[in-house]
Amino acid sequence: MYESLLSKRSIFAHNSILEEEKVADSIIKKGGKVIEINRGDPAAYFPTPKYTIDAYVKALRTGRTNYSRDSGVIPLVEAITKRYKKKYNVKASIDDVIVTAGVSEALLFINMATINPGDNAIIFKPFYNQYLTQLRLSGGIPEYENYDEKNNWDLNPESIKKTLTRLKSSGKLKRTKYMLITNPNNPTGTVLSRKVLKEIVDLSNEYGVFLISDEIYDEIYYNKASFTSLSQLAKGIPHMVLNGASKDFDATGFRVGYMLLPENDKTSLELKLKFAEMASVRLCVNTPAQYAFAEAISNGKMHEKEIKHMVSEIAKRVNAAVDVLKENEKMAVVRPNGAFYILPKVDFKSLRIKDDHEFVDKFLKEEHVMLSRGSGFGAESHVRVVALPPKDILEYAMDKLNRFCKKYSK
Ligand SMILES: Cc1ncc(COP(=O)(O)O)c(C=O)c1O
Incomplete structure (x- = not known):
């Protein structure tokens, strides 16, 4: 046996x-x-919007059924960089984008590429459940910071500073690989104010912790909320934004997402190269879905x-x-x-x-x-x-x- x-x-x-x-x-x-x-x-x-479905069908009918570029087909990568330029005034080049099979695969890449057993990452409670699962699967340990339910599930920068200080004084900060925020948030529905987000950016910079923002709901906010992307506030600071087709573009089953690392500091460059290597290991993302997502983003009017x-x-x-x-x-x-x-x-x-x-x-x-x-x-x-x-x-x-x-x- x-x-x-x-x-x-x-x-x-x-x-x-x-x-x-x-x-x-x-x-x-x-x-x-x-x-x-x-x-x-x-x-x-x-x-899923008809114009997106039509683009998927067109991709199939025009023979887009091959393995495609490992880090994402160029029309999609260009559509993503243009989206960030137009929406958030972020300058990004083709090499700054890695297309993944949803944010889910981006999380897999992040943890596989950065976590040695015993390393830690800062996660905000309540969290999207996959963050913990994927971190644990890579042998990582979560360090928690909390959303404050009594304050409308907001984040408290002072408390984050305390957590970072605690990690620093215990020597754990050396093994903190990233801090991951979700904005807008699943499951709390929190949309971070520009002020709070800026304070988090400043703290990540002060303590030298790589900041990741999962912005998969970045067009889904209401009740007078306004949204600020991490990419708008973290210019000149190592960071990464996660996003994809699933929510704003209403195409969960396409399984397309992406990582955007617009900076060119040593940390960001090293990560971009590694993520591109990881993308090459699994060959590519669903090709027709990528073309359809490119159209979904590019056709701004629709x-x-x-x-x-x-x-x-x-x-x-x-x-x-x-x-x-x-x-x-x-x-x-x-x-x-x-x-x-x-x-x-x-x-x-x-x-x-x-x-x-x-x-x-x-x-x-x-x-x-x-x-x-x-x-x-x-x-x-x-x-x-x-x-x-x-x-x-x-x-x-x-x-x-x-x-x-x-x-x-x-
Ligand atoms: C915050 C958050 N990130 C990522 C995902 C998964 O995204 P994807 O479909 O791109 O893998 C979800 C799905 O619910 C989510 O809520």
């Missing part, structure tokens, strides 16, 4: 967002319907129209869901300003349900609505709602949530 072949680190390969899928499948198999608000997939609710509609709908849906949840005495909810998630805090002490795990499982089995447990995002007393379904369905699901809490009230 063979011994187990699994590595020790493979234990971290798990996605908490998807762990109730089997339960949902069995409900559906028995003829039941499930409202799935566990996965942040806009393309499941807003059809994109403007599509994103305007999607964001105004998302804002309505998120706000409507929050309004229903505000009536729930067992939950405290912060109204998001960006992305499309809501992260209510559940008062478990006053419920006959012990934790978020049991809550999500029972709610699915009894009410046929699939949420994600907060602990998967480092938010133990919370559950995460994806506020993408049409308003009436979402309100219906939130109403179920309120009644479910009443039912299990102590």
Whole structure:
């Protein structure tokens, strides 16, 4: 008999967002319907724009089915550099962009390229669950800093400074490979103010920690929020921005994303070269999808129209869901300003349900609505709602949530 072949680190390969899928499948198999608000997939609710689909079909029909340039096809890379010039006044060249199979693969590259077992990275709690998984899979250790729920899930630069100081005095900062922010944020919905972002940039520079901003929701903000990209404030400082087709361009299934490193300091140059090497190891990203994404970005007029509609709908849906949840005495909810998630805090002490795990499982089995447990995002007393379904369905699901809490009230 063979011994187990699994590595020790493979234990971290798990996605908490998807762990109730089997339960949902069995409900559906028995003829039941499930409202799935566990996965942040806009393309499941807003059809990918037709002009983008047409570009995909055109790419297929014109023979774009070959292996393509490892770091991304030139029309896409140029579309990305032009986007950053136009939107954020960032000068970037072709070598500053590495196209990846989604931000997910960018995270894989980052961790594989930088983390030796025992190295650490600074992650902000609550976090997008993959950050921790991918860091752990590479043998890295998370150092946490917190979003402040009492202050609308904002970040506190003073507290970040304390964390950096603590890491420095304990000698751990030497092994801190990066600090990763998400703006707008999944799962908190926070959109960082320019002031707070600038303070974070200054701290990363002062302590010499490489700063990464995952800006995959950079066009999805509302409720009067305004967005500033890291690339606007970190000129002259080593940094990287992550982005892609999944959210703003409503094409999650294309699996295209990118890393942008606009600086040419020693650290940025070294990373760019390594990421390009990593891209060459896996040959290329889905070729027709890259051409379609190039068109999705380049056709500014069409994109403007599509994103305007999607964001105004998302804002309505998120706000409507929050309004229903505000009536729930067992939950405290912060109204998001960006992305499309809501992260209510559940008062478990006053419920006959012990934790978020049991809550999500029972709610699915009894009410046929699939949420994600907060602990998967480092938010133990919370559950995460994806506020993408049409308003009436979402309100219906939130109403179920309120009644479910009443039912299990102590
Ligand atoms: C913050 C954040 N980053 C990255 C991703 C994954 O992006 P991609 O589809 O480009 O792999 C998600 C998906 O929900 C996300 O919320």
